[in-house]
Every structure is written in structure tokens, then in C-alpha cells.
Amino acid sequence: MPKYLLIINPGSTSTKVAVFDGSAAADRDNKVAEEGIRHDAHDLAQFDNVADSLEFRLTAINAWLESTKIDLKQIAAVVGRGAPVKPLAGGSYAISEQMLSDLRTMKYSNHASNLGAIIAHHFGQKLGVPCFISDPITVDNFTDIARVSGIPEIERKCRVHALNIKEVCRREAAKIGKKLEEVNYVCAHMGGGVSVAALEGGRVVDVNDALLGMGPFSPDRAGALPVGPLVKLCFSGKFTEKEMLDKLSRKSGLVAYIGAADLRECERMIRAGDEKALLYFNAMAYQIAKEIGQAAVVLRG
Numbered sequence: 001m002p003k004y005l006l007i008i009n010p011g012s013t014s015t016k017v018a019v020f021d022g023s024a025a026a027d028r029d030n031k032v033a034e035e036g037i038r039h040d041a042h043d044l045a046q047f048d049n050v051a052d053s054l055e056f057r058l059t060a061i062n063a064w065l066e067s068t069k070i071d072l073k074q075i076a077a078v079v080g081r082g083a084p085v086k087p088l089a090g091g092s093y094a095i096s097e098q099m100l101s102d103l104r105t106m107k108y109s110n111h112a113s114n115l116g117a118i119i120a121h122h123f124g125q126k127l128g129v130p131c132f133i134s135d136p137i138t139v140d141n142f143t144d145i146a147r148v149s150g151i152p153e154i155e156r157k158c159r160v161h162a163l164n165i166k167e168v169c170r171r172e173a174a175k176i177g178k179k180l181e182e183v184n185y186v187c188a189h190m191g192g193g194v195s196v197a198a199l200e201g202g203r204v205v206d207v208n209d210a211l212l213g214m215g216p217f218s219p220d221r222a223g224a225l226p227v228g229p230l231v232k233l234c235f236s237g238k239f240t241e242k243e244m245l246d247k248l249s250r251k252s253g254l255v256a257y258i259g260a261a262d263l264r265e266c267e268r269m270i271r272a273g274d275e276k277a278l279l280y281f282n283a284m285a286y287q288i289a290k291e292i293g294q295a296a297v298v299l300r301g
Contacts, residue, residue: 003022006078009116018035077132083113083117090141108138137161169185219255254266257276263281
């Protein structure tokens with residue numbers, strides 16, 4: 001009887017893959033194998049749309065699976081990271097053709113996590129097993145107040161690294177003998193994008209939009225910007241709309257300042273005495289800390 005779960009989590013700078021024993025007798029943390037496959041920023045830059053990197057990432061995943069010697073006939077289901085889809089409650093969802101169409105056409109966003117369902121579906125078809133996503137980025141529990149932006153034409157959106165944030169908070173709650181629904185947390189996900197979320201009883205009631213919204217800059221995203229200069233840049237004639245969106249979501253932050261989106265490379269530069277790298281590393285940490293303080297206010301301290 002197949003018992004393994006193949007888990008796939010594509011991010012803007014990496015693809016994390018793991019196999020877990022999902023049998024009833026196994027502990028929930030019974031990890032069989034895992035790997036964080038890092039992708040060089042220059043390799044990813046060749047793809048205008050994240051969906052175009054599908055074959056590139058599949059090659060890396062297949063190489064890893066071969067190296068593990070895991071019997072693929074033991075895979076019972078495949079689960080991909082949830083991407084920006086229509087607003088949904090938290091939970092797990094079967095991957096449908098409509099979902100795949102929305103992700104391939106980037107209906108909601110050009111984001112690395114779009115590949116979560118696409119890759120999971122690929123392996124589900126290949127292995128003849130069910131495929132799912134869990135806690136997609138557009139898990140939405142905003143209050144009406146949290147949606148107000150400042151101008152009627154723009155509404156704040158709930159786009160958050162829900163999968164990681166909810167799991168980390170579940171583990172922290174368990175340490176004090178409670179369930180996620182019984183506690184309030186501020187949780188910061190720090191990867192290619194940075195989500196700082198206020199969780200009230202397990203519900204994400206506020207968060208910066210980590211892709212094209214507000215909050216701190218990240219290894220490759222712009223975060224919140226001074227509005228006036230941003231408007232001038234958009235109308236400068238230097239960029240098309242697509243190029244501007246690409247710049248803000250994939251070519252800003254640390255990679256724009258120091259040429260590296262990998263924090264390990266940034267740290268190597270700092271140890272080598274690069275004062276510029278130190279300045280922008282500290283600036284990113286400073287902005288993340290400010291965002292954490294703001295999220296604490298949402299939970300009334």
C-alpha cells in the first residue's frame with residue numbers, strides 16, 4: 001500500500017522538496033528525505049514568467065528523486081505549495097483544471113508559487129496519484145478595516161506565505177499546550193519575499209502584501225516605496241508595464257543593491273568587509289523589525 005507524500009514548495013530563489021511517511025502509524029514529522037534546491041539568480045533571470053521555469057525545476061527535482069533511491073511506487077499523493085488563486089479559506093484543495101489554467105495564465109499573479117500546483121499535477125499524472133495544494137497564498141481572513149488602502153480605486157489584498165506561517169505558529173502553540181485557534185501570534189516569513197502576519201486565533205487578520213504591496217523590501221522584491229518617485233519612474237518611459245512589475249517583484253531589494261539575492265552570499269560579502277552589503281542587509285532587517293511592530297499593534301499588543 002503506497003504510504004509516502006511528495007511535497008513540493010517552489011519559491012523565488014529555491015525549490016524545496018521532501019518525502020514524508022504519511023501512513024497512519026507514522027509520526028507527523030516522519031520525514032524520509034528532503035532537499036532545498038537553490039537556484040542561481042542568473043539562471044532564473046532567463047525566464048520572463050515563472051511558469052517558463054517549469055522544465056528547469058523539474059530537471060532539478062527529478063535529479064534529487066533519483067539520488068534518494070526512493071521507490072516512486074510508494075508515493076500515495078503529491079502536495080504542492082498553494083499559489084495566488086481566488087480568495088479561499090485556509091485548508092487543502094484538490095488541483096483542478098481551472099486552477100491550473102489560472103496559474104499558467106498568471107490570472108492573479110506572476111509568482112514562483114504558481115508552479116506548486118503545476119509541478120504537483122505533473123507528478124500526480126506521472127505517478128497516477130491524487131494531487132493537492134494546501135493553505136494557498138490567498139488565504140483571506142481580512143477584516144473590512146484591513147482592506148482599506150487610502151484611495152477607493154485600490155483595495156489591500158491578503159497575500160501571505162500562509163503555509164509556512166500557519167505551520168510555524170501551530171508548532172509554537174503546541175509547545176505551550178495550546179491549539180493554533182487558541183493563541184495570537186505575529187509571525188514573519190523571511191524568504192525571497194517577506195510576509196509579516198498578525199494571526200488572531202489562527203486567522204490571518206492582517207499582513208503586508210509580500211509580492212507587490214507593502215512592507216519591507218526582501219532579497220528580490222521592492223516592498224513599500226515612496227509614492228511620488230514611484231509614479232515618476234512608472235511614467236519615465238524607461239519601462240513597460242510588464243518590465244516595471246517584473247522589476248518590483250523579482251529584480252529589486254538586495255539583488256538590485258548588491259547583485260545577490262542569496263543571504264548566504266550577502267553574509268560572505270559582509271565577512272569580506274563589503275560595507276555596502278552590510279548597509280543593505282541591516283536596512284532590510286530594520287524594515288522587517290518595523291513591520292513586526294506594526295503587526296503587533298493590529299493585535300493590540
